Amino acid sequence: MSKNFTCGENMSLNLFSTLVGESxxxxxxxxxxxxxxxxxxxxxxxxxxxxxxESAAHELHYESARASASxxxxxxxxxxxxxxxxxxFGHVQGAFQGAITARKGRLELAHDGTxxxxxxxxxxxxxxxxxxxxxxxxxxxxxxxxxxxxxNIRLVVGATENLVHLVDEGYFSGSLYALFRSHILxxxxxxxxxxxxxxxxxxxxxxxxSTDVSPPLLDKAALESLKDYDWPGNIRELECLVESLAVSFxxxxxRLEDLPERYxxxxxxxxxxxxxxxxxxxxxxxxxxxxxxxxRAFIPDTSHEYSHNxxxxxxxxxxxxxxxxxxxxxxxxxxxxxxxxVELEVICGALQTTKGNVSQAAKLLQVNRTTLIEKIRKxxxxxxxxx
Numbered sequence: 607m608s609k610n611f612t613c614g615e616n617m618s619l620n621l622f623s624t625l626v627g628e629s630x631x632x633x634x635x636x637x638x639x640x641x642x643x644x645x646x647x648x649x650x651x652x653x654x655x656x657x658x659x660e661s662a663a664h665e666l667h668y669e670s671a672r673a674s675a676s677x678x679x680x681x682x683x684x685x686x687x688x689x690x691x692x693x694x695f696g697h698v699q700g701a702f703q704g705a706i707t708a709r710k711g712r713l714e715l716a717h718d719g720t721x722x723x724x725x726x727x728x729x730x731x732x733x734x735x736x737x738x739x740x741x742x743x744x745x746x747x748x749x750x751x752x753x754x755x756x757x758n759i760r761l762v763v764g765a766t767e768n769l770v771h772l773v774d775e776g777y778f779s780g781s782l783y784a785l786f787r788s789h790i791l792x793x794x795x796x797x798x799x800x801x802x803x804x805x806x807x808x809x810x811x812x813x814x815x816s817t818d819v820s821p822p823l824l825d826k827a828a829l830e831s832l833k834d835y836d837w838p839g840n841i842r843e844l845e846c847l848v849e850s851l852a853v854s855f856x857x858x859x860x861r862l863e864d865l866p867e868r869y870x871x872x873x874x875x876x877x878x879x880x881x882x883x884x885x886x887x888x889x890x891x892x893x894x895x896x897x898x899x900x901x902r903a904f905i906p907d908t909s910h911e912y913s914h915n916x917x918x919x920x921x922x923x924x925x926x927x928x929x930x931x932x933x934x935x936x937x938x939x940x941x942x943x944x945x946x947x948v949e950l951e952v953i954c955g956a957l958q959t960t961k962g963n964v965s966q967a968a969k970l971l972q973v974n975r976t977t978l979i980e981k982i983r984k985x986x987x988x989x990x991x992x993x
Contacts, residue, residue, distance in 0.1 A: 627802025643669035650786035653793025656842035659764035663722040675719030683725035701750025726763035820857035
């Protein structure tokens with residue numbers, strides 16, 4: 607890689623990694639990776655979505671004594687639960703209907719190397735316990751097998767939240783978590799290391815551009831505007847921006863006015879990132895909640911926050927849903943602010959109804975628990991969150 611991309615004295619970074627930057631947060635991360643790579647202990651990598659957990663897992667592997675063996679990555683959230691056991695442990699021919707041939711699982715493929723399980727909190731408890739047994743005993747049974755296979759791996763897992771909460775609620779094995787709790791890497795979100803934006807831009811442009819084309823350059827105003835942005839989508843969002851600019855600005859200078867509008871608007875680090883309105887938000891607004899009183903979220907009266915003449919000062923009622931601020935389109939409507947307020951009030955109501963129990967609130971809102979955790983953090987609702 608280019609010598610301009612600093613990544614720690616002994617790191618083996620390549621252009622496909624997002625572990626780029628000279629910020630203090632990244633320097634601390636590099637040091638932690640170097641220290642953990644010298645051991646063979648299981649490692650837990652915590653961080654928001656798209657902060658580079660898999661890149662960190664790659665670096666742990668390539669800086670370890672297992673570097674000459676395989677690195678096998680697997681996203682536990684990307685596969686239906688009923689297929690997870692076969693994907694991880696493999697199966698023999700005839701193990702189940704449709705198993706017309708034998709298949710190696712990720713454990714076997716990673717033998718003598720490193721297995722990275724991202725979104726490990728999506729694993730059902732029986733599979734967690736089977737993985738724990740494989741680590742402790744050095745062997746495992748593929749589905750349908752009568753004899754075990756020997757296995758020697760280093761396990762690295764990724765999660766978007768601290769697994770201790772899932773342990774307390776019975777969703778994650780305390781014995782498995784105990785393997786990681788002394789070996790944890792924390793991936794900083796991009797909004798906390800925006801000084802690395804310029805280096806990341808160069809690396810990502812080099813990744814998407816052909817070798818005979820010069821990368822674009824960011825002028826000072828464009829760079830400062832990007833540093834002020836909150837990056838709710840982290841590295842993935844930056845990569846999407848780079849890809850969209852790569853075709854039009856190859857070898858050219860990117861000015862502030864060349865950036866998409868959302869990256870040119872003034873931002874404050876004290877303001878919450880609006881992000882993207884996700885599918886579950888559309889669901890909430892579609893009025894498809896259960897009619898059962900046990901499945902309703904109730905919102906405290908927030909009308910004191912608005913004047914009586916404000917277009918959102920009145921409320922409307924929807925059966926089975928929370929009270930939603932009304933609006934007057936003739937008076938104008940800041941849609942992003944309105945939808946953010948709706949989301950905030952729905953989440954507050956669900957948390958208050960469940961007395962802060964996130965798992966129960968997620969069931970009320972019919973969203974994934976990890977999705978709700980990320981929204982709680984974005985809206986800074988930690989005082990309403992107990993589990």
